[in-house]
Amino acid sequence: MGLRTFVSDAWSWLNYKPMMTAASGGHPHRSLAPQVQATWVPRDALRRLAAYKILAAYDANQAGELAVLTGNEAGAERREFGDAAVFVDTALAHLLGKSQQIVVAGAEHAGAEDLDPQAQAAAAVQLLLRGWAEKELLPLRMQAAERKAVLLGDAVYLLAWDPDKGRVRLRTFDPGFYFPVLNEDADPGDYPRRVHLAWEIPEDAERGVKARIRRITYELGPITAATRSTPPDAGRTGRDLVADGAGGWLLETGDVLRADSGIIERTYPWADRPSNTTCFLTDAEWNLDDLRHGQSLDDLPLDKARFRTRSDGEVLHRLDLRLDFLPIIHISNTVADGEHFGQSSLAPVMQVLDELAETDTDSARASATTGAPIIGLAGARAEVDRVTGRPRPLSVEPGTIFQLADGGRMDVLDTSGQLAELRARVEEIRERAAVNARLPAVSLGTVDPSDVPSGYALQLSLGPLDSLVDAMRLARAHKYGLLFKMVQRLHQAGQAEGWPAGENLPVRLAFGPHTPTDRSAVLDEVVRGVGASVLSLETGVRMLQDAGYPIEDAREEVDRITVRREKTAPAAARSAQPGDEEEDSSSPKGSSPTSASS
Template sequence: MGLKQLVIDAWSALNFKPIYSDDRGMPHRRAFPEAAATWVPAADERRLAAYKLLAAYDNNQAGELAEFRDGPAARERREFGDPSMYIEAVLAHLLGREQRIVVPGAEQADGQQSAEAAAAARVEELLTTWAEDELLTMRVVQCERKAVSLGDGVYLLAWDPAKRRARCRVYDPGFYFPVLPEDGDADFPTRVHLAWELPEDKARDLKPRLRRITYELGWIGPATASGITPEGRPVRAPVLTEATDDTPAQPALGRGDTIDPTSGAIVRQYPWNDEPTPYTCYLTDATWNLEDLKGPHDVDNLPLTDARYGTGADGEVLDRLDLYVDFIPLIHVPNTVPEAEEHWGQSSLLKPLQIFDEIAGTDTDSSKASATTGSPLLTISGRPASNKQSTLAIAPGKVIEVGENGRMDVLDTSPMLAELRNHAEHLADRAATVARLPAVALGTTDPSKVPSGYALEISLGPLDALIGAMRLARDHKYRLLLKFVQRLHIAGQHPDWTGITPLPAEYAFGPYTPTDKAAVLTQVTEAFGAGVMSLETAVRMLRESGWPIDDIEAEITQIQSRRFEQARFLADATGSTDAVGDYLGLDIEPDPKPPVVQLPAAGDPAEDAEEDPAQGSGGNEA
């Protein structure tokens, strides 16, 4: 009957837009044709439409999108980039001034690193080198901007045999289609698709296509190899063992695989696991012609008979290719902590979006009012009867003749323009309040009007809560990413990672609030001098406050190499020259041992004479 439905989900804050939610709660078909594609699951239509609507606001195209429903009049909407400015402000505070990779235990103050500390320092060095080669900082900015503006971001890790390192790519969340379990862990789906449409390419005689890349965790099966069907389609076929007189050909096992005698399943010992596991990750990269996708198919159940499988750079056909890892190398980054048993985050634009619409409407009205203020309307009364013109053009230096008691009136619209501008400022403050971005965080506060540093800190309270919640939603995701990077390098048998055991690693975001360096220095000096703070913590606090410290461990080594008084105390306490040398970072040679004193035997006259020359000389004289 077409009754109106109330839809409440992660994107229901957009329901106020008629183009996004009709009586059935579904988006406008002409405005969001991508979301209504036959291969898109019904549960993902609102999500994809929300991404496009939010991207339109970010790119000042909300009026262009509204034209599909409201006609050409929607193009008159004035959009001056307020949503994009809020996105950039949130992103800058989320990331902080700098980011770095930290492996707990990699910092030592005494120079005598244990085996665990040395291993942590080595892993941190390898991860930092990989991040520099892979431009990880830029990838993080790309992904986080999508997460902040759209609500979700996606990283993909893949081993590159040519470059001998794990590659990191960022995908639009509109390409991401996880198969979420109905009653399971929504954070870790066991089957994930990356799918998007490819346009027609007449130059290469290619029709519109759908490409789908699938990662799936499954039971380890027999080994397969690349092959070709009689029709010329690349596929993977099972590898058989060589038949003998007594034994027929059997499916061969992959390298390192064994059969568990208890369960009969094929198991594999991964270097990062303590026990063998029967699971592996399979990769499939296939393409379909859109015209062949007829019937009730979605991205998860496309007909494999019409698929054409891709080929990797190493020549392997990507048809359930065994990646020899027991995890899916895709990391979904939500912008906010998802609701219980949910998977998707929410955009930072979602809650204040109606205010942004009001700001755009006020800007549009201001633009119209400024036209009448700059070119005011004039009315003339008492004009001579000989002048039959009803409208006169006003120009500088022009003289207009009026009759007796004639007058000229000007329509002054400047008060209305001023009121509109005040209203726009009020709406901007309201949007900042809803988005939890105080004026000082947006850079719109006059520093001279801040009464004190304490008042500034109090005003940043909402921002602290916002950034704390956003970083909480990301903390585990980046730990997972760095864990997968370590495992991929070990699985790829990179020589630098030989003998390395994966360790927990963090991607630490930098400080985002203004810091009083002098105050931090005073606090650190007093706390460290009183012995209630370690040197590692002191140097870390100085670095986080903006002091130019590139390497904490190297800075600690340089500090200790000049603390000779502390080295003397260490020598007195331990009596060890080696400990003092390690503390100062010097190669101290121990003092040579003094010769052993040989005492003369008792009653030896000659030795007595040598010991007392005066007595011996007197005896000779006598």
């Protein structure tokens, strides 16, 4: 043993499992996931994919089955009662909150008396984004993606323009299909310039289909001349440059060739200056039999690839998407700290979950001997089988009577004490897991509300959960802002109706409250703040919205409040006019209020 065998990386918290370091070189056990041993999988992705497999097994109560596959026969007796899934679902629910709202800065000021063009533009973009999110079922897709992020540490969104529907489509991918090409000298938080989405398609002997690999590649590169799909009679699939008839190459509409440098430039609808970068899409398949040993995913032979064709007939081989970005969003569960990938919420408690499962297994065994105790008989006369002449085995059932000889006795093994200790041990371990995962017992629903002494004590107990949710939302804030920026740009590139051209507006995803809030206290604070003019009406409405009040659109709520104020103001002014009201009957006739009070 030496320092060279000590592996420390983003998945070191799984090193205690033999299945992670059983093979030579510290690579995962070959029985853990056979596909990770394929030659096309990058070597640096083996441990990541193995970690995903282990986490998925814990989530599906299959950790015992996985242990059996890796040589641990005792795993077949393992009891798993869904504790890992409860932790994941609880963390997910608090992360997302009760609602998610798309907010464009300044949109709540639209519709005020002083018409601000920027506020009107922000309100229009916000309306378009919310309409798009409703059509694309964004909350449901977020649930699917974010659960993978909480469980596995990573999630992947893919955006693509659909000309038939006239909008951007949103898809979620398993992070096990995500293979970014990372530059060793670049910061881990930088956006990669080349990303593969790849997976293995198993063999189908009935249809005569061989095992193959599908790889979808998005890559940033310099703009080239116009290309067209290869004609069907060319004997191959691909794309070729198009000649302009004058000895040169034809350019795409809007592209400009700089004579001094020979670089092709393009001005995108969202940019104010030209760019020489575009995004290329390649979608191809390879037979596993055509690959040589040692060929990694990034250098598969293109001469043996079968390129797929889009619905409009375009061959997907370095197809220019006319974008200056990769339409892929990688969501990490934790803030990047020298690593591109995130960490699972189960990482700190994996060994605790194993201990909990072992204790549950022991409790199940102890409960079996408690419910059906072991009985020892002395001096009992066993019934003889007339056929074999041997004593029949004794069985204990309700109403059973045993005839005992003189001095006979019956002893019962009582294991209820051990069972009680094991149950107490289970609660102790579960509490330890909740503390380490920063999921207090009150958030897991295991605390009786009558046991909480006060609301202040409840708030203090939720402190670790608040810090956990804040950190998880901080890791996602920039990524969701980037996603909505890409949605705007893809609609601009597709020339969708109603989407404005020009620079994109900053957008954020506002998560709802993750813990119960004192709504009456927030309402009182808003009323006093707005009434004293230390808070604007827009800010007050935003505070009520964050507190959980059923306000769907802050701008519309401000408009309704303003209209009602304008309607009630004239009536209040008329009632305050002098002479409109009768004299106060409590004052002496002919005396002034001043003299009466004096």
